[in-house]
Amino acid sequence: MDVLELARLQFATTTILHFVYVPISIGLSLLVAIMETMYVIKKNDLYKKMAQFWGTFLLINFAVGVVTGILQEFQFGMNWSDFSRFVGDVFGTPLAIEALLAFFLESTFIGLWVFGWERLSKAVHLTCMWLVSIGTMLSALWILAANSFMQRPVGYEIHNGRAEMKDFFALLTNEQLLWEFPHTLFAAIATGAFLVAGISAWKLMHKKNLDFFKPSFKVSIIVALISSMLIPMFGHGQAQYLVETQPMKMAASEGLWENSSDPAPWTVIAGIDPEKKENSFEFKVPYALSLLSYNKLSGAVLGMNELQAQYEKAYGPGNYIPPVRTTFWSFRIMIAAGCAMIVLALYGAYLTFRKKLEGSHRWFFRLMMLGISLPFIGNTAGWIMTEVGRQPWTVFGLLQTKDSVSPTVVAGEVLFSLISFTALYLILTGVLAFLFVRTARKGPDIEPHQETVIHDPFAQGGDTNVVK
Amino acid sequence: MSLNDLWFLLIAVLFTGFFFLEGFDFGVGMATGLVPRNDQQKRLMINTIGPFWDANEVWLITAAGAMFAAFPHWYATMFSGYYLVFVFILLGLILRGVSFEFRGKAEGKWWTGTWDACILMGSFLPPMLFGMAFAALVKGVPIQQNMDLKAGFSDVFNGYTVWIGLTVVGMCLMHGLTFISLRTIGEVRDRARVIASKFLPILGVLLAGMVVWTYFATDLFARRGPYMYAAVAVGIVAYVLSWYFLKQRREGWAFGMTGAIILLTFVSLFVGLFPRFMVSSINSAFDLTIYNASSSHYTLKAMTIVAATLLPFVLAYQAWSYFVFHKRLSEKDHLEY
Numbered sequence: 171m172d173v174l175e176l177a178r179l180q181f182a183t184t185t186i187l188h189f190v191y192v193p194i195s196i197g198l199s200l201l202v203a204i205m206e207t208m209y210v211i212k213k214n215d216l217y218k219k220m221a222q223f224w225g226t227f228l229l230i231n232f233a234v235g236v237v238t239g240i241l242q243e244f245q246f247g248m249n250w251s252d253f254s255r256f257v258g259d260v261f262g263t264p265l266a267i268e269a270l271l272a273f274f275l276e277s278t279f280i281g282l283w284v285f286g287w288e289r290l291s292k293a294v295h296l297t298c299m300w301l302v303s304i305g306t307m308l309s310a311l312w313i314l315a316a317n318s319f320m321q322r323p324v325g326y327e328i329h330n331g332r333a334e335m336k337d338f339f340a341l342l343t344n345e346q347l348l349w350e351f352p353h354t355l356f357a358a359i360a361t362g363a364f365l366v367a368g369i370s371a372w373k374l375m376h377k378k379n380l381d382f383f384k385p386s387f388k389v390s391i392i393v394a395l396i397s398s399m400l401i402p403m404f405g406h407g408q409a410q411y412l413v414e415t416q417p418m419k420m421a422a423s424e425g426l427w428e429n430s431s432d433p434a435p436w437t438v439i440a441g442i443d444p445e446k447k448e449n450s451f452e453f454k455v456p457y458a459l460s461l462l463s464y465n466k467l468s469g470a471v472l473g474m475n476e477l478q479a480q481y482e483k484a485y486g487p488g489n490y491i492p493p494v495r496t497t498f499w500s501f502r503i504m505i506a507a508g509c510a511m512i513v514l515a516l517y518g519a520y521l522t523f524r525k526k527l528e529g530s531h532r533w534f535f536r537l538m539m540l541g542i543s544l545p546f547i548g549n550t551a552g553w554i555m556t557e558v559g560r561q562p563w564t565v566f567g568l569l570q571t572k573d574s575v576s577p578t579v580v581a582g583e584v585l586f587s588l589i590s591f592t593a594l595y596l597i598l599t600g601v602l603a604f605l606f607v608r609t610a611r612k613g614p615d616i617e618p619h620q621e622t623v624i625h626d627p628f629a630q631g632g633d634t635n636v637v638k
Numbered sequence: 639m640s641l642n643d644l645w646f647l648l649i650a651v652l653f654t655g656f657f658f659l660e661g662f663d664f665g666v667g668m669a670t671g672l673v674p675r676n677d678q679q680k681r682l683m684i685n686t687i688g689p690f691w692d693a694n695e696v697w698l699i700t701a702a703g704a705m706f707a708a709f710p711h712w713y714a715t716m717f718s719g720y721y722l723v724f725v726f727i728l729l730g731l732i733l734r735g736v737s738f739e740f741r742g743k744a745e746g747k748w749w750t751g752t753w754d755a756c757i758l759m760g761s762f763l764p765p766m767l768f769g770m771a772f773a774a775l776v777k778g779v780p781i782q783q784n785m786d787l788k789a790g791f792s793d794v795f796n797g798y799t800v801w802i803g804l805t806v807v808g809m810c811l812m813h814g815l816t817f818i819s820l821r822t823i824g825e826v827r828d829r830a831r832v833i834a835s836k837f838l839p840i841l842g843v844l845l846a847g848m849v850v851w852t853y854f855a856t857d858l859f860a861r862r863g864p865y866m867y868a869a870v871a872v873g874i875v876a877y878v879l880s881w882y883f884l885k886q887r888r889e890g891w892a893f894g895m896t897g898a899i900i901l902l903t904f905v906s907l908f909v910g911l912f913p914r915f916m917v918s919s920i921n922s923a924f925d926l927t928i929y930n931a932s933s934s935h936y937t938l939k940a941m942t943i944v945a946a947t948l949l950p951f952v953l954a955y956q957a958w959s960y961f962v963f964h965k966r967l968s969e970k971d972h973l974e975y
Binding site: 601 | 685688689690692693695696698699700702703704705706707708710711713714715716717718719721722724725728729731732733734735736738739740743744785786787788933934936937940941944945948949952955956959962963972974
């Protein structure tokens with residue numbers, strides 16, 4: 171493999187694994203903030219226990235999410251220096267703001283939250299967790315603002331051989347971002363919610379700490395239901411926007427070689443043959459693609475062959491068709507995972523409100539446990555579709571992936587970093603899973619905190635102890 | 639002052655702040671191999687940096703983000719040119735960060751031993767390698783006309799860079815030791831102070847070597863003579879005072895002095911570099927400067943407005959978090975990690 175392929179592989183593996191931890195952090199910090207809010211309002215220690223217990227998962231995960239994020243930021247310069255030179259003027263700004271606005275907020279207030287249970291008043295302590303939660307969401311906003319520029323460049327001009335920013339607010343009002351951000355955000359919230367619901371279901375199945383895990387299940391299943399219903403709403407908007415701005419990605423994710431008929435049917439599954447540029451078999455639902463693309467029962471969708479001809483005219487000779495099989499199937503896997511999440515959340519909510527959580531629902535609890543994996547499958551497939559479907563471009567219409575890679579880096583170096591980071595990430599994921607299971611198995615237990623002794627570090631000798 | 643100057647200053651402040659703040663938690667990490675007599679004492683030490691290390695690291699992330707946005711060519715040249723150096727810095731930072739969190743979440747000799755080793759390695763590698771990378775950058779690396787850099791092994795790995803790397807490690811360790819003695823009570827505090835006093839002469843040799851070698855290996859003294867001599871003089875005063883305050887058991891002041899040594903070092907680095915970011919060993923016309931590496935005026939202006947709005951809040955709540963956790967910890971306290 172050459173530098174380009176290795177760098178792409180490294181970006182794919184590190185990004186996909188990083189995006190296992192990030193949604194957990196976003197989702198769990200919101201849930202913990204909700205639980206602690208209930209504690210402060212209802213003054214019931216049960217909710218404090220809940221915030222602390224689920225907070226442990228958050229902390230384990232947060233550490234992995236933060237450290238793997240540093241690599242993401244450095245990787246642009248290390249493996250993709252020509253990309254960094256070309257778009258740094260535009261792309262660097264959201265990244266810098268992400269650090270300044272979001273990372274500082276998250277990292278400072280998570281420290282205050284963890285170590286501040288006894289030092290801060292209830293209200294201030296609660297505010298810390300909300301600031302952490304807001305920080306994680308702001309972080310997503312700015313990183314997706316940068317990503318949206320890659321999907322649909324706006325607010326720039328080509329000058330001095332690079333993209334230079336002309337309108338900062340255009341980056342923030344990029345319509346791509348307005349769809350991508352809520353879609354991704356609710357998927358992340360659902361990830362945390364399904365995690366809490368799944369672990370709670372496991373404990374309910376074994377009839378352990380029912381007083382603790384029933385309310386945990388209730389809070390998380392409500393959040394899971396709301397978020398998993400909102401994901402497809404914004405996803406639908408994003409797909410329609412895709413038809414306008416990246417029709418090639420849309421055509422590839424539909425396995426559509428020739429222009430569709432009008433009205434357009436939706437291909438549920440197909441045997442895709444990229445060599446012959448045709449499908450060996452197709453199973454179609456009439457009208458559905460028109461509905462998906464335009465919210466009406468008519469309208470044709472352009473196929474890849476037609477778009478390839480158009481792109482060649484616009485951008486010169488080359489292959490503008492992304493890996494079709496990957497795009498097609500990741501789209502379907504994402505949708506399937508999303509649908510399964512809605513069904514599970516609906517039934518879970520039904521059981522909760524009918525107060526049927528005890529009883530003989532072992533099969534449902536089992537499904538809920540398996541359901542923990544659904545958001546991860548959906549998140550990963552969604553990102554693969556978004557990023558692979560954009561190929562051969564890194565910045566759509568402006569810069570191709572092959573022109574983005576670092577010219578001075580050699581294959582051996584990338585191979586070395588690819589192997590070491592992949593191995594490290596897999597180990598960290600294994601340890602994370604081990605600690606999650608261990609923490610869940612132990613269940614909530616509150617050890618009484620000891621009286622704090624206060625010392626004045628600036629006094630000479632520092633021996634004057636004040637005991638509170 | 640032009641916007642290019644301003645952003646050079648801001649990034650210099652971010653890097654210097656990073657080494658001042660993360661410097662002591664790197665030092666605490668390294669000191670976990672020297673100070674504690676038992677596991678409880680080790681936990682106590684890790685807890686002294688518990689609420690801070692994560693935010694301290696964000697200074698680095700913000701510095702890199704600001705490089706990307708304000709001086710994309712610097713970011714691109716440095717990160718791709720020092721490829722393997724950054725791989726090892728990242729491996730160190732990743733392992734270190736998770737170790738703090740993982741260490742206390744399960745038991746067993748093998749478990750804690752592994753994460754202890756990761757804390758040691760992860761606290762040593764980044765300051766060592768950053769020291770080497772910065773030393774190489776000011777000494778000169780083969781940057782070509784098109785700004786591409788392919789740093790060879792001997793560009794980054796030579797006597798001078800290794801010495802600077804070790805000196806940065808030494809400064810961090812010293813800073814960490816004074817931080818531990820400032821933040822704890824009991825045996826740990828005393829041991830940290832005693833070890834700091836014993837380590838001080840070694841640091842003195844490293845620092846003296848750094849000054850002399852820098853005089854001959856780089857153009858910093860030739861370009862900024864008066865400033866550099868003043869910095870060295872102030873540095874000597876800070877060094878002597880750190881010894882005095884340690885003797886007097888005034889650890890807050892001692893911590894201030896070890897911090898001052900770090901600040902002086904990195905401020906001098908950036909003063910000596912200005913207006914350059916990286917010195918080309920091929921031709922000084924190929925140096926990366928605040929002019930040829932920068933973003934457009936519009937971007938710098940937008941970033942300035944954002945930074946001016948946000949920075950006061952960031953600094954305020956970080957200062958507040960240090961205030962909240964200003965009390966000394968003892969082995970009898972509830973330890974989170």
